[in-house]
């Protein structure tokens with residue numbers, strides 16, 4: 297069984313030069329901002345502000361470069377719990393996003409419909425069929441939006457992911473299935489997860505193209521996603537993209553990677569960190585200089601600071617929020633229970 | 644479909660009184676919904692060309708086209724997941740799960756996704772989904788085709804659950820469910836699909852609230868009586884009506900309360916009936932332990948304890964898997980068992 301090793305010297309060269317300079321610079325900016333925000337979020341967890349956090353360190357290229365290919369006016373992204381950099385790229389209110397990690401509201405405290413980025417979803421594989429429904433709805437209305445479903449290598453084992461891929465294949469729905477294969481599903485490696493060794497290869501069984509990309513190569517990710525979106529938008533149906541990447545951090549702040557993987561592997565992937573890789577490629581292509589990097593870093597730091605301040609002052613949810621959103625049309629019984637809460641519990 | 648128009652222009656708003664089976668009434672409600680609201684979609688396994696295994700969706704694809712009424716691959720979780728995504732994109736899905744026992748593969752999408760997406764998104768994503776679920780037993784069906792899942796779904800925050808007992812309610816309650824902006828599990832009593840009765844078809848009503856008076860959650864007195872209240876839903880309502888007829892021959896006057904909504908439960912309606920009759924027997928097909936009868940019994944006890952002349956009785960299925968044909972009549976609450984429970988409550 298062949299699963300992905302860190303792409304080494306023999307792998308395809310970065311094609312960053314193939315990206316328009318402006319796109320490459322914007323992707324770099326968002327990747328750097330995501331990296332700094334991710335680092336800040338881990339610090340906030342250490343300080344006790346966040347009960348827990350799930351880092352995406354190492355997956356910035358996969359997330360930002362794919363999300364940057366979306367049309368923010370037309371498309372819709374369905375995330376799991378690790379797509380912070382997708383949210384950032386799509387312009388989601390990040391204080392609202394991180395409200396989930398601050399444990400203020402499970403799904404985050406942003407409007408998923410207006411943001412075109414679904415609520416944070418902790419059911420592995422669960423949101424993938426929603427992308428198919430959303431995309432089908434778009435086509436039924438004669439509109440041109442596409443859905444992108446993010447999921448992990450672990451999620452690829454879920455029946456819902458199979459059902460979603462098959463539905464999309466049968467309906468020809470405009471969906472991009474974007475699997476970030478970060479090699480580990482918590483403690484379980486690809487070898488124990490993926491029969492056959494490739495998630496992308498399964499696409500053939502659903503009658504759609506399956507693309508494997510170096511998920512740490514921003515240009516490759518961006519171009520693959522863009523082609524898949526173009527194809528979907530023009531009526532060509534769904535595509536499955538498997539972006540080979542690596543989770544450099546533990547699964548979550550509660551995880552201990554020493555129990556299941558060795559440092560050597562982490563170090564090897566550290567060498568392929570997508571962020572400096574894109575930086576170098578930008579420089580070599582003549583798209584960036586020292587002044588650019590300084591300016592970008594200043595901007596990213598300022599953005600992170602604003603978000604951190606926002607988190608610090610984010611109000612706790614109102615107690616009545618327990619009841620407010622259960623139904624669109626509340627029941628008398630729930631109103632009774634809310635009165636009970638007011639009388640017996642409300643501080 | 645053959646329908647006998649037994650009266651014209653009767654009822655408000657030009658509503659017509661038409662005799663039809665429950666299966667036809669559900670078909671008519673779907674037809675009305677598809678006609679009045681272009682955002683409605685009907686889909687599921689075999690609902691298109693075939694018209695559903697019970698022919699409930701017969702003719703709808705021909706009338707509304709393959710975009711509005713369509714077959715999906717055979718995967719229940721995918722069907723409900725599809726509905727969730729469609730709802731997030733502004734549609735009003737009416738998925739069918741072919742049989743009760745095959746709702747289990749969709750439980751994750753129903754419970755973890757559909758039921759709480761509105762909550763998770765703080766009201767941004769509403770889920771106006773009606774999951775049609777042919778339910779309950781009584782037709783000597785194969786395994787997994789006679790299950791009663793109401794207690795499971797009634798337990799889930801964010802869901803509403805309803806089970807009609809006759810064609811008129813089937814029509815009315817389905818339109819009410821579809822027009823509601825919350826997710827509803829609509830349980831169709833298979834054993835009553837061919838029951839033929841009069842249905843008040845509403846004319847051009849479009850307002851969600853305007854579905855014939857009763858709000859979501861309202862029960863119905865199927866037969867007024869003085870000596871005890873039989874509480875039931877779905878096909879058991881008719882069994883209780885039969886029990887009431889038999890009891891009447893012995894001078895016992897039973898009230899039959901058709902609960903209709905299993906979430907929210909009409910606590911006021913229950914309390915009003917039982918405080919008058921002072922005795923209650925709850926009848927359901929589902930197994931006893933942690934069945935909805937326990938909830939009904941508790942609600943009665945909490946609300947009208949001092950009016951009760953006897954403990955609330957439960958007549959239910961046994962705590963066994965739903966059995967095959969020959970044992971079905973011994974599993975489902977029999978007329979004799981209900982009469983015995985009535986006797987126990989009267990003699991207490």
Ligand SMILES: Cc1ncc(C[n+]2csc(CCOP(=O)(O)OP(=O)(O)O)c2C)c(N)n1
Nearest residue numbers: 378418419420448449450451478480481482
């Ligand atoms: C259905 C389900 N089962 C189990 C879990 C617990 N869990 C959370 S994340 C995770 C691993 C997921 O791995 P993968 O899909 O590869 O995504 P990654 O965490 O690597 O981004 C597990 C087992 C869950 N959230 N959902």
